[in-house]
Amino acid sequence: MRAFIRTDKVRYLVSLLVILSVLLAFGAAWASSEGGHGDSAGKVKDLIWRTMNFVVLAGGLIFLLRKPLAQALESRRQGIRDELDDLEKQKADAEKQLAEYKAKLARLDKEIDKIVAEYVKDGEAVKAKIIEEAKVAAEKLQELAKKNIEHEFQKARQALKAEMAEQAVSMAEALIKKHIKDEDQERIVDEYLTKVVVAQ
Template sequence: MRSLVRARAVALSAAALLLPAVAFASGGEGGGNPWFALGMKFVNFGILVGILYFALRKTVPQALQDRRENIRRALEESRKALEAAQAKLREYKDRVAHLEDEIARLRADFEAEGKRQQERILAEADKAAESIRRQAEASAQSEVKRARDQLRAEAAQLAVSLAEEILRKAYGPEDQKKAVAFTVERVEGLH
């Protein structure tokens, strides 16, 4: 940017310096030699070119070099972007080409996972059923034992009641006196 401003300033300065020479070359005096006027125009033009050359000899090549570098950079970036886009395109084409295979693989994976889940659920259900069966058997055995114990207790109670009744009928007051005397004799025999 600075080089453009400098180039403009030099061009304006050169134009201001050459203005009197251009006026003289245009033949300000009515009837001069036309070949001389033409020669002065060439001289003016040569001076203008020389001034412009010396004024712009560094800035123009630098500006052109900068422009060339910018274009080269832009082309390089465009080439990289094109390569990246082509790579993405190839990737997507490959994915689309293998999409049916991918779908089949996913379907097979889902079916296999479903079978594994089904087997796991069935195994858990079998374990739960076995646990419930064992608990039911234990409960049934416990109930049977409790019922047997209760029946035994009732049978024992009935046997005692029946024995008391039989003893009351068969064991009279005379038998009681004999039993007390017999017990006393035994106790005394122990001493």
């Protein structure tokens, strides 16, 4: 910081000397253009006094404003440094967050793949279970249908037997009525009674 202030002092002094040189050259040129009149000495004195007033005023301003200007410039420089440091920190934080988000995204992709694989696996298991249950249900239905058919067949068979027996009895009765006469009937009754009496 001191080197900065010294550099500024040198700049101010050089600027001041340049201004004085320009003013003196201007004053000398002005005095020579008058052609040696007595009035030119008064003008040169006036110019010198004005130049000295300017130098004293400029020197006083430099002396008084040197520290506040240096502090303001240093404060501004420090503010810029702080802003740059803050921006670097924000950049580092942003890069860190970006890396975290990329990592989360990669993990999320893996999680999604894992979840999809689990759902596919669960779906296959449910599918296999449904197919197995359908097979069992179909077998039960077949067994039930078979039993129902067999039961209905037995019922129909018994009904057919009963109907055939009834028809056979009817036919036999009709044949007997047709072929047996009253004498045959009496003879059969007598034979039956004889057998019953003998059996007792």
